[in-house]
Amino acid sequence: MDSSPVSGRFDIFEIYRRFCDIRSGQVLCNYKPGDESQRTNYFKEALTQLLILVEKKFQARNSIFDELFKLMSRLDLMVDFSEFTRFYDFVFFMCREKGQKNITVGRALTAWKLVLVGRFRLLNHWCDFIEKNQRHNISEDTWQQVLAFSRCVHENLEGYDSEGAWPVLIDDFVEHMYSILGPNKNTRLFCNCNDADSESCLDEDPLS
């Protein structure tokens, strides 16, 4: 992988560029294609290397969240799902500390409030719930599933499948929400993300 000394500025944009390269598999082109497990291993290895580099070289002038916000405002995230998904994963990556696989609840909460605003109708409820109930760190799987959850669920919890493989944290959240909402699932009391435009932005391409 590209572990060459940092040329020029090693800022959040550079890190994101490298992260995207790794994600898209460009750095792996010299490895045998087809060997899935090897690919995954190198993929992980590359990310770990990048993380070490970030810890060593990256001195953010502000907090990482400010940096992430800066990055977010430059990216055209409204265009498509996959672009946002990549950025969302990158946020998790940046929140990792000291080579840990999971991120702390505090960082996760700040990050969610930063990046999911306008994208997750139950965001405030979610953050309240996490703040009060979650003690353990947030795993990458849970992080990713929260995005999937935010995409498929409505504020009345329609779209949630209790049989699905949701992380326990999300199951607990839904249970908690049911207890607030009561038996009438159709109550529309919780339109916190009342920005109808942002919702439509998720579904339609504004450029077309």
Added chain:
Amino acid sequence: MKTINDFEQGWEYMQVGITKLKRFVEGLPGPALDPELYMDLYTTVYCRSRGKPPHDYSEKLYDKYHETIEEYINSTVLPALREKHDDEYMLLRELVKRWSSHKVLVRDLSYIFRYLDRYFITRRSLPSLKEVGLSCFRDLVYNQVQLKVKEAVIALVAKEREGEEIDRVLKKNIKEFYVEMERYEQDLESFLLEDTASYYSRKASSWIQEDSFLEYIRKSEECLKKEKERVSHYLHPSGEPKLVKEVEHELLEVYASKLLEKKHSEFCEIARGLEPIANILKQHVIDAEGEEDTAANQEQVLIRKVVEIHDKYMVYVTDCFQNHTLFHWALNEAFEVFRSKTGAGSSSSAELLVKFCDRIILKKWGSEELSDEAIEKVVKVLAYISGDKDIFAEFYRKKLAHRLLLDHGANEDQERSIVTNLKQIFGGNFTFKMEGMVTDLTLSREHKNSFNEYLANNPVEKPRIDFTITLLTTGFWPSYKTFDINLPSEMVKCVEVFKGFYETKTTCRKLTWIYSLGTCHINGKFDQKPIELIVSTHQAALLLLFNTRDKLSYTDIQTQLNVSHEDLVWLFHSLSRAKYKILIKVPSTNTVSKTDVFEFNSKFTVKMRRIKIPPPHVDERKRVVEDVHKDRCYAIDAAIVRIMKGRKVLGHQQLVSECIEQLSRMFKPDIKAIKKRIENLITRDYLERDKENANMFRYLA
């Protein structure tokens, strides 16, 4: 010519006699043939058949004999039989009658013509007179009527099968007639067998539809019996096995599979019928339990009552319900209800049962042998542990360890027999560790012996205090919370000596000392009298510090023992605030603080010469539950990995259900626990979510 006339004359004379004979045979009125006439007739035949040809009329006479019989049959027998054609009864009777008179006729005629038999017939190898008589009947009568007769016989047999009284003598005669006709096998037996087969085939096909399994079997048995009885009347003895075989084939072999099917479904049907009764029993037992439940709130009383109820209803089930499985199930379910009920309370039923067993076992020991019955009783109660076997096992091991190690006069054989019983109910996996524990104790005794030998051979090594060790295998025993402590030098010596000894035995094993299980006997020299104190190793280490000084501060003690604050608090509690106050705490409050000072209580005294000071309290229950939880996590992990290793890619729902199935033998895992473990495994890179479908998991090798 004379000779011809002579013959004609003679024949005329004879005919008179023969007519007489016929009338007699027919049973018509008239005198019987007297011996004189016989003689005359015989002489007539004799004279006419001994002359030299052409005066030998033997052939003519032979023909005449033949003719006479034929004429008799045609003129008398056949018309008589024809008359009776329509009624099988009369026909058979007539036939039998005709046949027997025919035999008489042939017999008497052949007396008269006997001289022919002697020379003429033998010389020419013609059929004998008797044979001619027989064959005449066969050719003329039998062949004409046999079809009709056969039908009649079969009809009769059928009538008898349906329960009609049948003249058995007649049947027997008919059978003999057939035998004499030499047509028995081909003309009667084979048809009879055939008819029997078709008869029972018809019967069986209707029975199998209409009757229950038991009824069918009963009917078949009845038929076989009757058929055997009947067969001697109308069949030759050789025919019996053939017939029985035929009947058995039609009734049983042909329908064997159908019968089995029927049997099965019918027993289910019966079972269904019994279900309501079983349900009533179940409800009754539950109610009875409920009553006891409210009456007895103390745990041990409750369990004892439940066992009593169980015994009581078990007797009903075995005696009144013929041990039917359904009732066992009902009883089982009723106790399941009890199980979940207590489970909702403070302590689970698994724990209560363990405590109960412990009590039974301990009560019996010391005084008398634990009877087999008592063991059985214990095990019976244990059989009701279904869902939380692992919790039960964990508690049981704890109690077993307690019994084995803290030496309540532990009886290894008894323990082993209980464990064997448990093994039968729950399987080897369940009791593997328990067996290991009991075995450990036996092996440990050997170790003790060889250690003593070792000490005897190395007097230099011998420590100043007596001590024994129990060598346990890690893994079999419950995990014990133990903390390190700076032991007094005497004990350190002991530990080292044993280490030295153990290294001579084995090199690749690591010794871990569990001081919390140890007991020490120390002498307290109190003012009034010395008292032997039985304390734990930790307590002993603490008390021995007071050998040098009477007063010690908290910090002194802590630095000397090198024990954490929390552990020390419990130690102080057990020695200064509990029943026996060996130490005086200054200030005398209930909480231990780091500024406290402790003093040896020399005024302390009790009536006994020896007292046991309870060891510091540890919350065993909580630890057991934690241990079980931890074990369950491992078990779930293992199950998930095992399943995924085989399937590589699997849907979430399927994975969960397979997991539950695999683990159900030990406990009932809840779905949430499984989901948590799946997430954990994803974090640990054992699994990953499918990129397209979040409900699918992939195994990462």
